[in-house]
Amino acid sequence: MSTEVTASGPGETAAYTPGSTAERVAGLEHRRDQAVAPGGPRRRGEFSARERIERLVDKDSFTETGLFVRARPAGEDARRPYGDGVVTGYGTVDGRPVCVFAQDSTVFGGSMGEAFGEKTVALMDLALKTGCPVIGLNDSGGARIQEGVASLALYAELVRRNVKASGVVPQISVVLGPCAGGAAYSPAITDFTVMVDGASHMFVTGPDVIEAVTGERTTAEELGGARTSNTVNGNAHFLAADEEDALDTVRDLLSYLPANNLERPPEYSPGLPPPGADLDEVVPDRLGEAYDMRAILHAVVDDGELLQVQELFAPNIICALARIEGRSVGVVANQPLHAAGVLDIDASEKAARFVRFCDAFGIPLLTFADVPGYLSGVRQEQAGIIRRGAKLLYAYAEATVPKVTVVVRKAYGGGYAVMGSKHLGADVNLAWPTARIAVMGAEGAVGVLHRRELAAADDPEALRARLLSAYERTHGTPYLAAERGYVDAVIAPRETREQVCRALRALRGKRAPMPERRHGNIPL
């Protein structure tokens, strides 16, 4: 006896009667063709969801899951497309397993329905069970309006999986179109977000809703375009030129990361720093003069290669993934080229999240300090620099991965303490002879300590010069810190890579258990 199966969605014309094996196989092919057919026209120049996945993973490595999952009936809307607007599955990148989902904007605008949500959540569960990174290719209008609370429920389920996976498997979001409403919160919890210049948008409410509610007129680009998200609010970590570039960034990023928190990051053949950089000459003689910290970093890490995270946000601090002797490190460095490398709220939060990421995934931290301290001022105080700047203190103190710090020039005040000091648990602390480790710079210190003498002096300028010089000789060096063992060695700048390599080698087996607790309470 044969059972008649009738396809019921729009565009599904063929009813067929499976009987023989050949007919059943043909029926499968027919359904597959229907399932992978586009739901409608794509935006110009965009790849389809499946093309995006194919471009991300190794050739022929992708296996789709839930191809025949169908949209649930939703009120008057009779459409029940296969896949329900999200392609899910697993494959490999550089031979290493990954789980991937890609939202399909041609099906209900990529919005999340119940079946869509269940597929995504199942994929997250698979990634957690197998300990592999999850990459989400986002292109969605948010909660599927006609599915109501079921859609909202699945957003919450997804976010719960994001949180469960946080610090267990790397989670990377790529935003390739709109990412509106509830759709934006899942990427916000993931570790890294890549956006495409001119094509991606992230916002909780779009320009039309904003105008209706507040009367403000804005554009999607201004509100949450890739540039806004990379430069203004820091929601994104990488700005890609186009979709190919975005997917390349993900592959590059994965090459630094372990599959999960129990594995080590992949190891490559040891690279060499580019020849020719003379670190002994990088720091200018004049204290107030800026220089590019990247010149130092390029000369220390393998092949001079850095993958900067949030490069366009809070550029006064550099956070980057790199390798030393073929092994991943997380580099945190003040950048004197921007605001003298001061720690403001944005820089503190940017670095704190990066430090926590590295710690969660066993990536050693390599810190380069040249910091005048935390930024003072009414705006920063009122915006909460105490609470928000404390995140970086918390992150460094909490991190148990190997921590190596190089003080390049200024390490003043709270800036000294927070930028990977021994007192927050750094393992090996090095300083260049150009280091100045002190409560504050000479000008400020002399002003505070000798105000009365200067006011009474016959020649205040001559006295000031003498006092400044005396302060510089005592406090404007690394040797007071070295006397106390707060720095392990004062090294010539040209010795930095060798010393860093030795330190990281020595620290490979580091164990630093923390007391058992439910979790800490980082100031949020």
Ligand SMILES: CCC(=O)SCCNC(=O)CCNC(=O)[C@H](O)C(C)(C)COP(=O)(O)OP(=O)(O)OC[C@H]1O[C@@H](n2cnc3c(N)ncnc32)[C@H](O)[C@@H]1OP(=O)(O)O
């Ligand atoms: C958790 C709470 C939430 O998520 S509340 C947020 C709900 N979502 C939103 O407010 C965004 C609504 N959608 C939009 O603003 C636009 O559709 C966006 C996403 C910007 C895309 O614009 P555009 O590229 O011009 O496409 P379009 O508007 O023509 O839409 C294409 C088809 O997709 C559909 N679509 C879109 N969003 C949804 C949604 N949330 N639920 C259900 N369907 C959605 C549109 O209706 C349209 O469908 P059709 O092709 O006309 O059949």
